[in-house]
Amino acid sequence: MSRRARWAKILQHVLLIPFLVFALFPFYHMALTSLKQDRELYDRFAVPLIIKQGPTLEHYTKLIRETEFLTWTKNSLMVTILATTASIVIGTIAAYALSRLKFRGVNSFGTGIFVTYLVPTSLLFLPLAQVVNWLGLADSKWALILTYPTFLVPFCTWLLMGYFRTVPKEVEECAMVDGATRIQALTRIVLPIAIPGLVCATLFAFTLSWNEFIYALTFTSSSEQITASVGVTSELIRGDIYFWGELMAGAILGSVPIVILYVFFLDYYVSGLTAGAVK
Amino acid sequence: MAIGTLPAARAHARLPWRTRVREMLDRERVLGPLFITPALILIALLVAYPFCMALYFALSNAFIGRPSHFVGFRNFVNLWDADAFRQTFQNAFVFTGISVAFKLVLGISLALLLNQQLWFKRMIRGAVLLPWVIPTALSTLGWWWMFNSLYSVVNWTGISLGLLDPPGPNWLGQRHYAMAAVVTVNIWRGLPFFAITILAGLVAIPKELYEAAQADGAGPWARFWYVTLPMLKPVLAVVVLFSTIFTFSDFNIVYVLTHGGPINATHLFATYSRMIGLESGRIGEGAAVSLYLFPLLVFVVWAQLRFVRKQAY
Numbered sequence: 399m400s401r402r403a404r405w406a407k408i409l410q411h412v413l414l415i416p417f418l419v420f421a422l423f424p425f426y427h428m429a430l431t432s433l434k435q436d437r438e439l440y441d442r443f444a445v446p447l448i449i450k451q452g453p454t455l456e457h458y459t460k461l462i463r464e465t466e467f468l469t470w471t472k473n474s475l476m477v478t479i480l481a482t483t484a485s486i487v488i489g490t491i492a493a494y495a496l497s498r499l500k501f502r503g504v505n506s507f508g509t510g511i512f513v514t515y516l517v518p519t520s521l522l523f524l525p526l527a528q529v530v531n532w533l534g535l536a537d538s539k540w541a542l543i544l545t546y547p548t549f550l551v552p553f554c555t556w557l558l559m560g561y562f563r564t565v566p567k568e569v570e571e572c573a574m575v576d577g578a579t580r581i582q583a584l585t586r587i588v589l590p591i592a593i594p595g596l597v598c599a600t601l602f603a604f605t606l607s608w609n610e611f612i613y614a615l616t617f618t619s620s621s622e623q624i625t626a627s628v629g630v631t632s633e634l635i636r637g638d639i640y641f642w643g644e645l646m647a648g649a650i651l652g653s654v655p656i657v658i659l660y661v662f663f664l665d666y667y668v669s670g671l672t673a674g675a676v677k
Numbered sequence: 678m679a680i681g682t683l684p685a686a687r688a689h690a691r692l693p694w695r696t697r698v699r700e701m702l703d704r705e706r707v708l709g710p711l712f713i714t715p716a717l718i719l720i721a722l723l724v725a726y727p728f729c730m731a732l733y734f735a736l737s738n739a740f741i742g743r744p745s746h747f748v749g750f751r752n753f754v755n756l757w758d759a760d761a762f763r764q765t766f767q768n769a770f771v772f773t774g775i776s777v778a779f780k781l782v783l784g785i786s787l788a789l790l791l792n793q794q795l796w797f798k799r800m801i802r803g804a805v806l807l808p809w810v811i812p813t814a815l816s817t818l819g820w821w822w823m824f825n826s827l828y829s830v831v832n833w834t835g836i837s838l839g840l841l842d843p844p845g846p847n848w849l850g851q852r853h854y855a856m857a858a859v860v861t862v863n864i865w866r867g868l869p870f871f872a873i874t875i876l877a878g879l880v881a882i883p884k885e886l887y888e889a890a891q892a893d894g895a896g897p898w899a900r901f902w903y904v905t906l907p908m909l910k911p912v913l914a915v916v917v918l919f920s921t922i923f924t925f926s927d928f929n930i931v932y933v934l935t936h937g938g939p940i941n942a943t944h945l946f947a948t949y950s951r952m953i954g955l956e957s958g959r960i961g962e963g964a965a966v967s968l969y970l971f972p973l974l975v976f977v978v979w980a981q982l983r984f985v986r987k988q989a990y
Contacts, residue, residue, distance in 0.1 A: 418801070446828065615932075
């Protein structure tokens with residue numbers, strides 16, 4: 399490497415530093431706050447960027463012992479797993495039909511899916527709250543399991559259509575010439591080839607439903623039914639006194655499941671992000 | 678004897694029935710509609726039907742727990758006459774315009790940097806994308822603490838570096854600062870989507886184009902302006918359209934950070950609609966607020982279908 403090229407490379411990394419600080423600093427500060435002792439946290443003359451008086455897990459133990467945090471996390475897990483599973487199944491068969499089969503209305507249905515994909519949840523939460531009431535699901539996590547697929551299914555369908563199109567038609571036709579039915583061709587040939595797509599769709603559906611906020615905030619309110627995001631943002635803030643340590647501990651722990659998935663499947667997140675938007 | 682023959686007869690009858698179902702399922706005209714039925718029912722009952730309800734609510738004086746009457750466009754007119762709604766309307770455009778502009782410029786810059794040969798490439802990408810995958814409501818709590826009026830780490834850092842005069846601004850208590858705060862968090866959260874998607878667009882540009890431009894004597898700036906930008910146009914169009922609709926309809930950041938305050942200075946359609954429709958119970962008016970999002974949605978859908986999907990196929 400020539401001297402000039404090396405300097406250029408160092409310069410590129412230096413230019414990246416502000417971006418990385420911007421992206422990561424809020425997380426660093428949240429983690430720091432959650433580990434600080436109250437004495438230091440509310441000392442206006444202390445340096446907020448480091449822990450000087452020793453870290454403590456007291457906020458975490460308080461969060462788990464004195465609040466319903468574990469219930470909220472369980473609710474989040476249940477809603478997310480059920481909504482994701484249902485959406486992947488519905489989305490997979492719909493995507494297969496749209497990308498492979500010829501039948502009346504296939505194009506207009508494809509357009510319909512795409513349009514639904516673009517409808518923001520904040521446009522529909524008021525009337526959906528009424529529908530949820532009529533179904534007798536007011537203040538129940540089942541309302542979330544029922545409504546989350548409205549944005550997950552269009553997303554999964556759209557993402558998987560892109561993956562199914564990359565499976566050569568001939569492979570499937572070969573199997574069918576050899577006597578496989580269409581459904582066998584789907585389950586034994588197409589789905590195994592499209593596994594990266596299925597992993598990607600599952601990860602995104604999981605993340606989207608774990609992160610969902612407006613429906614959860616609107617359709618559920620009691621402490622036994624709410625999800626982690628809603629619990630931390632509404633139940634931990636009482637009156638004008640904020641318990642910043644516990645609040646940040648809750649925000650950190652509420653993100654842990656997503657961070658775990660993210661660390662293991664980073665490449666899928668990158669490819670799914672681009673495929674979902676561009677394809 | 679009759680009892681003995683019955684199962685056999687049934688088994689005999691079952692075989693052709695099964696084969697018939699199998700043959701039916703092999704026909705695309707049968708299997709196709711069958712496969713899209715679950716998705717269709719879901720969308721019809723929980724998207725299309727609520728949407729029609731929203732239209733009806735917006736044209737009625739619906740109130741929680743009271744029968745409603747048709748009132749025509751009165752909700753839309755009343756809203757337009759209310760200062761709080763006008764403020765919301767203006768906020769939505771300011772918020773979206775500034776956020777999307779920043780995300781676009783910073784997103785292109787970050788993508789160009791990420792496209793270089795980097796040390797720790799995977800780790801850097803992972804760090805850059807992180808704000809986008811963490812639950813927004815929770816990460817916004819972190820920003821809320823960072824903008825806290827007494828213990829703001831933003832002010833502390835600014836004062837220590839000599840950029841701010843002590844005690845520094847009360848970020849969430851003053852209107853322009855509050856808007857700056859929600860815009861900042863939106864940029865923070867949305868930048869990864871821009872950067873990573875634009876990066877995918879950059880990777881797809883053929884290297885020969887740059888070689889040819891270089892051979893013709895184009896410098897780095899000219900190569901960016903005449904090769905990179907034109908080639909990125911389709912990707913940029915998609916990203917901007919997507920981001921516009923989702924920034925315009927944003928709820929989480931404003932709800933957690935400012936609750937629309939101070940004095941409606943940061944309300945967006947979604948947060949204002951929730952306040953009117955659920956907190957004060959005027960569902961009709963609340964639905965009308967969120968329907969102000971609809972023209973933009975129609976435009977984005979139209980633009981996507983017209984320009985973007987055409988290029989994709």
